[in-house]
Amino acid sequence: MTDKKLLMGNEAIALGAMEAGVQVVTGYPGTPSTEALETIARYANRCGIYTEWSSNEKVALETAAGAAYSGAKALVTMKQVGLNVASDPLMSLSYIGVKGALVLLVADDPGPHSSQTEQDTRAFGHFANIPVLDPATPQEAYELTKLAFELSHEFEIPIILRTTTRVSHSCGDVVVEAAEPVPVEAIEEGFVKDRRWTIFPKLTAERHPWLESVQEKLSERFSELSFNSVAGSGKIGIIASGVSALYVKEAIEAVRGFEELFTLFRVGTVYPFPEKAALSFLKGIDRLLVAEELDPYLEEQALQLIGKAHLPVDVYGKKNGFFPVSGEYNVDIVIDSLNRALAAYGESLRLSHASPAVSREKLPPLPIRAPALCAGCMHRAVFLRFQAGCKTA
Numbered sequence: 001m002t003d004k005k006l007l008m009g010n011e012a013i014a015l016g017a018m019e020a021g022v023q024v025v026t027g028y029p030g031t032p033s034t035e036a037l038e039t040i041a042r043y044a045n046r047c048g049i050y051t052e053w054s055s056n057e058k059v060a061l062e063t064a065a066g067a068a069y070s071g072a073k074a075l076v077t078m079k080q081v082g083l084n085v086a087s088d089p090l091m092s093l094s095y096i097g098v099k100g101a102l103v104l105l106v107a108d109d110p111g112p113h114s115s116q117t118e119q120d121t122r123a124f125g126h127f128a129n130i131p132v133l134d135p136a137t138p139q140e141a142y143e144l145t146k147l148a149f150e151l152s153h154e155f156e157i158p159i160i161l162r163t164t165t166r167v168s169h170s171c172g173d174v175v176v177e178a179a180e181p182v183p184v185e186a187i188e189e190g191f192v193k194d195r196r197w198t199i200f201p202k203l204t205a206e207r208h209p210w211l212e213s214v215q216e217k218l219s220e221r222f223s224e225l226s227f228n229s230v231a232g233s234g235k236i237g238i239i240a241s242g243v244s245a246l247y248v249k250e251a252i253e254a255v256r257g258f259e260e261l262f263t264l265f266r267v268g269t270v271y272p273f274p275e276k277a278a279l280s281f282l283k284g285i286d287r288l289l290v291a292e293e294l295d296p297y298l299e300e301q302a303l304q305l306i307g308k309a310h311l312p313v314d315v316y317g318k319k320n321g322f323f324p325v326s327g328e329y330n331v332d333i334v335i336d337s338l339n340r341a342l343a344a345y346g347e348s349l350r351l352s353h354a355s356p357a358v359s360r361e362k363l364p365p366l367p368i369r370a371p372a373l374c375a376g377c378m379h380r381a382v383f384l385r386f387q388a389g390c391k392t393a
Contacts, residue, residue: 002175003177003179004173005174006171007172008035008169008171009135009137009138009163009169009172010032010033010034010036010107010163010168012139013105013145013161014035014036014039014040016143016145016146017036017040018040019146019176019177020101020146020148020149021073021149021185022040022073022075022184023073023187025064025076025077026077027052027053027076027105028055028060030078030079030081031113031114031165032079032113032163032164032169033078033082033105033168035169036075036105047182047183048183055378056082057082057083057085058085060076060086061093063076065158067187068101068102068158069099070099070187070190071187071188072187073153073184074103075102075103075105076102077104077107079107080108080115080117081115083104084119087128090104093130094130095207096207097156097157097158097196098152098157099156101150101152103145103148103149103160103161106124107162107164108120108163110327110329111165111328121160121162122162123297125160129211129214129215130160131157131160131272132160132161132271133269133270134162134241134242134267134269134270135242135268136241136242136266139175141163141168142174144161147225147227151218155214164243165328166243166328167243170243215272218272219272222269222272222277225274228266228268228274228278230263230264230266230281231264232261232263232264233284234263235263235286235287237262237284237289238262238264238265239267239281239289239290239292240264240265240266240267240290242292243329244291244293244334245266247329247334248338251351252351263285265278267298278305282302282305282311283309286312287313287315287345288302288313289317289337290315290317290318291323291329291334291337292318292323293328296319296325303315316344316345322344335353338351339351
């Protein structure tokens with residue numbers, strides 16, 4: 001029996017993890033990922049889930065990995081800069097694999113709103129040979145979380161669920177399978193000593209071919225999933241992932257005859273790239289516009305595929321200056337970028353803004369917001385003391 005709830009993206013991820021049977025949840029608090037573990041912690045005692053705020057992301061990942069070695073379904077949460085801290089064990093985990101299931105929620109922060117750097121976890125997953133799922137809505141976040149646990153268990157590999165600030169913190173109606181989380185099953189087998197859990201050069205040499213074969217199998221699987229969807233039948237192709245796909249959808253909704261003009265390819269499973277689905281899409285268009293936040297990941301994947309298949313498709317994205325190379329997108333930015341690309345191609349069509357653009361020169365100056373660390377962060381005391389010292393200096 002299904003139920004419908006109004007959920008924040010992070011809450012949807014938490015419910016998806018609990019429905020998938022998660023047994024161990026660790027993490028380090030960091031906006032915009034924090035609410036996922038907080039939500040699960042509210043049900044932890046009732047459902048028999050072990051939850052832990054770890055001392056840092058590396059400890060969180062190693063604790064969750066140990067649980068996964070023992071056959072548990074584990075979730076670890078962090079923001080994108082936390083992935084840097086956890087990267088040492090993560091790079092070995094892709095070779096070692098897991099026995100239960102291990103999902104990493106990594107929340108990117110385009111903008112950035114509360115981070116030291118802008119980073120794109122899609123590129124990190126590609127670098128580490130770890131599959132990456134990229135939801136666009138709270139509903140997709142819920143469904144892709146459950147899929148992540150299924151894939152991790154089936155392929156015995158960690159899976160990254162990459163969100164961004166707008167996905168993690170936006171709210172929407174989510175259809176869930178159960179009105180309330182239920183108690184999880186106990187871990188049956190436990191840890192079994194095996195040479196596989198020790199990453200030595202010989203094991204790496206043995207496992208690397210296996211790891212590459214998993215990427216090929218997942219690319220085939222991803223091409224069949226509905227999370228990679230095509231809408232429209234026009235010769236102007238647009239590819240997007242995450243919340244950028246929603247910006248594109250909103251930008252072209254005002255254009256009459258959408259199906260006759262555009263074909264939108266929404267990618268929800270970004271790595272390994274769903275090559276077969278993408279190739280089918282690319283063969284039906286004569287130009288490609290790429291809308292994505294931060295790195296030109298989809299653009300590079302599309303360019304490689306176009307070159308390999310010798311397709312006569314022109315590409316307009318970040319690499320040739322039609323879309324911003326950094327920062328958070330919104331509908332207006334996407335509309336302006338799409339219009340630049342259409343004009344460069346000689347297309348007279350122009351997408352229109354829902355409301356007249358307001359000149360920044362006419363806006364009153366906004367008050368400056370001083371930088372701050374999140375409440376509860378262990379570095380907060382040092383930061384506040386530093387601020388006080390700066391004021392008295």
